[in-house]
Amino acid sequence: MAHGPAKGIGRWLFTTNHKDIGTMYLWFSFSMFFLGGFFAMVIRAELFAPGMQLVDPNFFNQMTTMHGLVMVFGAIMPAFVGLANWMIPLQIGAPDMALPRMNNLSFWILPCAFIVLASTLFMEGGAPNFGWTFYAPLSTTYAPASVNYFIFALHIMGASSIMGSINIIATILNMRAPGMTLMKMPMFAWTWLITAFLLVAVMPVLAGAVTMILMDINFGTSFFDAAGGGDPVLFQHVFWFFGHPEVYIIILPAFGVISAIIPTFSRKPLFGYSSMVYATAAIAFLSFIVWAHHMFTVGMPIAGELYFMYATMLIAVPTGVKVFNWVTTMFRGSISLETPMLFAIAFVILFTIGGFTGVMLALAPADIQYHDTYFVVAHFHYVMVAGAVFSGTGAVYYWLPKWCGRMYNEALGKVQFWLAFIGFNIAFFPQHFLGLAGMPRRYADYSLQFADWNMVSSVGAFMYGAAQVLLLYNVLSTVIAGKKVTEPKTWEGAEGLEWTVPTPAPYHTFTTPPEVK
Amino acid sequence: MLANAKQFIMRVLTPFLLFPLAAAAQAQQSGTWREVLNMTPGVTEVSRQIYDLHMIILWICVAIGTAVFAVMFYSVIVHRKSRGYKAANFHESTTVEIIWTVVPALILVIIAIPATKTLVNLYDTSDAELDVKVTGYQWRWQYEYLGEGVQFMSDLSSSNDQIYNREEKGEFYLAEVTEPLVIPVDTKVRFLITANDVIHSWWMTDFGVKKDAIPGYINETWARVDKTGVYRGYCAELCGQGHAFMPVVVHVVEKDEFAQWLDDKKAEAETLRELASQQFSLEELMERGEGVHNRTCSACHQTSGEGIAGVFPPIKGSALALGPVEDHMNIVVNGSPGTAMQAFGGQLSEVDIAAVLTYQRNAWGNDTGDVVQPVDVLMFKQGQ
Ligand SMILES: [Cu+2]
Numbered sequence: 001m002a003h004g005p006a007k008g009i010g011r012w013l014f015t016t017n018h019k020d021i022g023t024m025y026l027w028f029s030f031s032m033f034f035l036g037g038f039f040a041m042v043i044r045a046e047l048f049a050p051g052m053q054l055v056d057p058n059f060f061n062q063m064t065t066m067h068g069l070v071m072v073f074g075a076i077m078p079a080f081v082g083l084a085n086w087m088i089p090l091q092i093g094a095p096d097m098a099l100p101r102m103n104n105l106s107f108w109i110l111p112c113a114f115i116v117l118a119s120t121l122f123m124e125g126g127a128p129n130f131g132w133t134f135y136a137p138l139s140t141t142y143a144p145a146s147v148n149y150f151i152f153a154l155h156i157m158g159a160s161s162i163m164g165s166i167n168i169i170a171t172i173l174n175m176r177a178p179g180m181t182l183m184k185m186p187m188f189a190w191t192w193l194i195t196a197f198l199l200v201a202v203m204p205v206l207a208g209a210v211t212m213i214l215m216d217i218n219f220g221t222s223f224f225d226a227a228g229g230g231d232p233v234l235f236q237h238v239f240w241f242f243g244h245p246e247v248y249i250i251i252l253p254a255f256g257v258i259s260a261i262i263p264t265f266s267r268k269p270l271f272g273y274s275s276m277v278y279a280t281a282a283i284a285f286l287s288f289i290v291w292a293h294h295m296f297t298v299g300m301p302i303a304g305e306l307y308f309m310y311a312t313m314l315i316a317v318p319t320g321v322k323v324f325n326w327v328t329t330m331f332r333g334s335i336s337l338e339t340p341m342l343f344a345i346a347f348v349i350l351f352t353i354g355g356f357t358g359v360m361l362a363l364a365p366a367d368i369q370y371h372d373t374y375f376v377v378a379h380f381h382y383v384m385v386a387g388a389v390f391s392g393t394g395a396v397y398y399w400l401p402k403w404c405g406r407m408y409n410e411a412l413g414k415v416q417f418w419l420a421f422i423g424f425n426i427a428f429f430p431q432h433f434l435g436l437a438g439m440p441r442r443y444a445d446y447s448l449q450f451a452d453w454n455m456v457s458s459v460g461a462f463m464y465g466a467a468q469v470l471l472l473y474n475v476l477s478t479v480i481a482g483k484k485v486t487e488p489k490t491w492e493g494a495e496g497l498e499w500t501v502p503t504p505a506p507y508h509t510f511t512t513p514p515e516v517k
Numbered sequence: 518m519l520a521n522a523k524q525f526i527m528r529v530l531t532p533f534l535l536f537p538l539a540a541a542a543q544a545q546q547s548g549t550w551r552e553v554l555n556m557t558p559g560v561t562e563v564s565r566q567i568y569d570l571h572m573i574i575l576w577i578c579v580a581i582g583t584a585v586f587a588v589m590f591y592s593v594i595v596h597r598k599s600r601g602y603k604a605a606n607f608h609e610s611t612t613v614e615i616i617w618t619v620v621p622a623l624i625l626v627i628i629a630i631p632a633t634k635t636l637v638n639l640y641d642t643s644d645a646e647l648d649v650k651v652t653g654y655q656w657r658w659q660y661e662y663l664g665e666g667v668q669f670m671s672d673l674s675s676s677n678d679q680i681y682n683r684e685e686k687g688e689f690y691l692a693e694v695t696e697p698l699v700i701p702v703d704t705k706v707r708f709l710i711t712a713n714d715v716i717h718s719w720w721m722t723d724f725g726v727k728k729d730a731i732p733g734y735i736n737e738t739w740a741r742v743d744k745t746g747v748y749r750g751y752c753a754e755l756c757g758q759g760h761a762f763m764p765v766v767v768h769v770v771e772k773d774e775f776a777q778w779l780d781d782k783k784a785e786a787e788t789l790r791e792l793a794s795q796q797f798s799l800e801e802l803m804e805r806g807e808g809v810h811n812r813t814c815s816a817c818h819q820t821s822g823e824g825i826a827g828v829f830p831p832i833k834g835s836a837l838a839l840g841p842v843e844d845h846m847n848i849v850v851n852g853s854p855g856t857a858m859q860a861f862g863g864q865l866s867e868v869d870i871a872a873v874l875t876y877q878r879n880a881w882g883n884d885t886g887d888v889v890q891p892v893d894v895l896m897f898k899q900g901q
Pocket residue numbers: 653656716717718752753754755756760763
């Protein structure tokens with residue numbers, strides 16, 4: 001029968017418990033978030049004023065590259081895998097994940113991958129400096145020697161993601177409680193099911209891309225080397241065939257979180273549940289057929305250019321459906337603004353702004369001007385940071401009481417929210433202006449007309465960084481000394497199986513499956 | 518790198534507090550921030566079409582956004598639990614779902630029309646009156662007037678002292694070059710864009726032209742500028758550490774002025790070819806060579822000739838620069854395949870190659886006493 005966790009470090013090293021593994025994923029992601037955030041602070045400090053002050057341009061490029069890699073693969077993706085580990089079994093009434101040993105493995109190889117990646121910073125020749133998109137031949141012929149470590153690290157991360165996704169698919173398809181049909185599942189489980197399929201489909205493509213790079217560098221092939229009969233543009237096609245679905249991999253689980261928080265604090269069921277499910281599936285499908293909108297300036301034939309423009313514009317439709325449904329869920333609800341709800345509302349606003357700039361970028365001729373400028377940087381930070389990070393933060397506040405049986409400090413949560421929200425907008429809204437006025441991205445230094453908005457942006461970024469320190473403090477003080485809570489249902493309006501188990505959630509839950517009517 | 522990281526941390530802490538003051542002073546003096554808000558219409562038909570498209574889609578987004586956020590804020594303010602508002606329980610409506618699927622789709626179709634038109638225009642490179650080949654190098658642009666025998670390199674002209682804050686920055690800091698591209702007004706110019714090493718992207722904001730420069734590819738694009746003036750743009754694709762330091766500057770001049778300029782350039786090229794047959798003294802070559810080295814080689818090998826450990830080898834004390842002249846000449850003319858060391862044989866004139874070789878063999882205590890003459894370089898090239 002049920003027994004408690006093992007003692008000491010062994011509990012964490014050998015655990016197969018979905019809650020323990022979820023916790024480890026979340027803490028790992030949190031620490032990577034701070035590492036990636038530190039890199040971002042270096043970038044914004046260097047860009048505070050024109051001229052080179054703190055770092056040399058090569059180190060600057062290492063910072064932008066590492067910032068992107070660490071945030072995407074180290075902070076955001078593991079954060080959502082952590083949430084999935086914790087919440088999916090609880091939401092579908094399963095006792096644990098379907099493949100608990102693999103679960104342990106898929107977590108523990110992640111820190112190894114990031115130790116390898118971070119160690120490149122101290123290598124001769126420096127860390128990868130070719131951008132997180134690692135376009136050949138900058139990442140092959142012209143790369144620092146550490147590129148081989150980067151490839152190895154990426155392979156491990158890919159393996160971890162694939163294992164995590166298989167586990168989630170197996171859990172959702174096989175372990176739902178009796179009566180929990182697919183169309184009764186919470187949106188978070190739905191979005192993760194679809195995300196997991198995306199991951200299984202595209203992670204091998206990424207692995208293929210890095211393997212070809214590895215071969216070009218070390219074994220004399222010329223997949224991407226024009227001089228040897230290869231094609232540098234091929235790399236971009238392969239990369240974005242992975243890279244575009246990747247951005248939906250990041251955002252879809254965030255949609256799931258928001259679809260849980262908004263109904264709870266509106267005290268009203270999610271509007272248009274089934275159309276939300278279909279919209280998610282539609283977005284996932286479209287994400288496979290639009291990749292070359294990242295490449296409107298590579299000189300594609302006009303037919304290709306037109307196709308990718310039209311297909312990309314289509315994505316706006318299901319995405320719009322999602323936003324309209326959230327807003328309608330709030331409409332005539334009975335709304336209260338606890339911290340998770342603040343983050344969810346901010347998510348809707350900021351994600352919608354990012355979506356709008358996305359439609360603008362979809363227009364190929366306009367993209368000729370926007371491409372590779374700060375306009376793009378602003379766009380993807382609005383969808384990634386406001387999308388993934390705001391929803392992730394909201395999720396932490398939302399489920400933290402369930403996880404640890406303690407309530408966070410609401411006042412501090414609100415202060416943290418406003419600091420993050422205002423800081424974020426000061427940091428990234430002006431970047432739209434910079435891009436439109438002609439400042440390219442990944443610039444270590446810039447002309448004088450860009451000086452003012454860059455300074456504003458840096459100030460905002462420091463504010464946003466400070467907000468995260470506050471978040472860390474709030475989480476730590478809650479876990480250690482927060483006010484104890486015991487009622488199963490933390491939030492008045494919350495629905496779902498996770499709110500039927502005791503608070504804090506015991507080590508083993510649903511050892512006998514619940515009945516779902 | 519460890520040393521680098523330490524040094525970096527030291528540098529973060531000290532000047533950090535002093536920055537705001539210095540930077541604020543500098544920002545004041547630039548005084549252009551009001552212009553930095555929106556895209557500008559530019560000076561070609563295409564760029565104006567793009568600008569119009571940008572404004573249309575921007576206003577559509579603003580309108581939709583205002584409507585959506587208005588409903589949301591209305592709910593947040595009015596439908597509040599704290600005001601005792603009781604939640605309704607509706608949660609489905611197929612009609613509504615269909616409406617908000619179809620309406621946005623229709624709006625998109627409407628925008629797709631001008632977008633398609635603009636794209637077709639942008640792709641029409643036929644009937645060009647002048648062909649210019651643009652080649653991206655780490656980290657400079659080369660311009661070649663096809664069929665005219667005129668070509669030159671366009672390097673950043675903002676000094677290192679400005680970049681490293683030892684000297685006040687000029688008005689066109691990082692947007693000025695040693696020699697700009699010159700094209701005639703009201704003329705359809707076709708740009709054939711390629712690269713020699715990594716991918717770059719040639720971006721002339723005011724022309725509505727941005728095209729990747731890719732090794733092994735020749736991309737085409739075009740512009741017909743209808744206003745004379747000096748236009749400034751940048752390299753838009755990450756191309757290594759000098760990415761921010763290879764701007765694009767174009768002078769658009771009257772047609773007759775352009776014809777005159779082109780004739781002058783041809784004559785200049787002729788003189789350069791003649792110079793190649795002359796003999797120079799060590800001093801002359803050293804002086805010229807220093808210029809070439811600092812302009813063309815120092816981005817990697819540094820002005821001190823010491824290189825960057827682990828990335829770019831030093832020339833100071835290098836066995837190659839102290840050994841036989843042929844080997845040294847070979848790597849400069851032909852490059853070292855598969856590394857960042859490019860073939861400079863086609864980029865630099867014989868005089869410049871001779872000068873930079875002489876300089877590298879005698880500067881920084883290399884003191885070989887060797888004098889390399891342009892004829893030597895010519896013979897070497899022909900002997901291949
Ligand atoms: Cu470049």
